[in-house]
Amino acid sequence: MGESSYDSEAGERRRDAQGTRLLLLKAxxxxxxxxxxxxxxxxxxxxxxxxxxxxxxxxFGSKKALLGEVxxxxxxxxxxxxxxxxxxxxxxxxxxxxxxxxxxxxLEVCLRSIGGSDEIAEAFRGxxxxxxxxxATLSQAENGGLRADLALSWLLGIGLMRVVVAKEPLASxxxxxxxxxxxxxxxSLLEDLPGGQGEGSGEGYGEGARTGQA
Numbered sequence: 001m002g003e004s005s006y007d008s009e010a011g012e013r014r015r016d017a018q019g020t021r022l023l024l025l026k027a028x029x030x031x032x033x034x035x036x037x038x039x040x041x042x043x044x045x046x047x048x049x050x051x052x053x054x055x056x057x058x059x060f061g062s063k064k065a066l067l068g069e070v071x072x073x074x075x076x077x078x079x080x081x082x083x084x085x086x087x088x089x090x091x092x093x094x095x096x097x098x099x100x101x102x103x104x105x106x107l108e109v110c111l112r113s114i115g116g117s118d119e120i121a122e123a124f125r126g127x128x129x130x131x132x133x134x135x136a137t138l139s140q141a142e143n144g145g146l147r148a149d150l151a152l153s154w155l156l157g158i159g160l161m162r163v164v165v166a167k168e169p170l171a172s173x174x175x176x177x178x179x180x181x182x183x184x185x186x187x188s189l190l191e192d193l194p195g196g197q198g199e200g201s202g203e204g205y206g207e208g209a210r211t212g213q214a
Contacts (some may be wrong), residue, residue, distance in 0.1 A: 001059045021059050023049040033105040036112040037067055067109075074106035075130065084134050085193055088151060088186060089179060091131070095159040096175035111159050124159040128152060138190035147189050158182065 027048035031040035042063055046053035060066040082090045094107055110124045111123070136148035161167045170178070187193045 017059065017182070020049075020051055020055055023051060024056055024059065024066065025070055025073060027107065028066050029074060032067065032070060033108040033112055037109070038113065047165060050154060068123055070109065071106050071127055076107075076126045078106075079130055079134060084137050087134055088155060088190075088193075089183060092155055092158065093175055095155075095163055096178055107156065108163055108189050111156065111164050135190060138192040140192065151186060151189055154173060154182070154186075 024045065028040070028045045031045055034040075042053050042056055045063075045066070046056055056063075056066065060069065078090065078094075079087070091107060094105070097197075106127060110127070132145070132148040134148075135151050136144045138144075139147045141147060153213050158170070159174060162170050162173075165171075181195070
């Protein structure tokens, strides 16, 4: 009886710890995306999560380590759950429809924190490299790596202008309209995208962009 009670209590503690970690990760992801890494304080993250800030250091060790886990968790989940031909669109929509319940905000965290600490630059290099490697599989050209980097740069530039600069009309543009225009042109860069030049089809996003039709 005693052992059973002890096991039950241990299980409760593990569940509580996991729940607290998830609350802190969600709070940190939101605040880093809203304010940037430097301006999001440990106290604010803990308050948003509804826990004592000492628990942040217990479970993550430091704000830098928390950032690393936020970036890795969000970016890796998206990379693992999304096929290569959908990755650009999913990432783009994630920035256009910011803050949704299932939205990965790791790229938004980078955008809000550009020019900040070395921690952000280090985390961004790793995440950007993985995104680019996946996008490069959508081109059979010799310069596929360069094409992938250009696609990623375009993605981040759109995010920067919409999320950080809030430049109109992009800032308030309909996400579907933005995706249609962008993906229509992207097929000429990454030809293995659906509707890209590599399919040899006059239909799809690419044709609509060239003719100016929706």
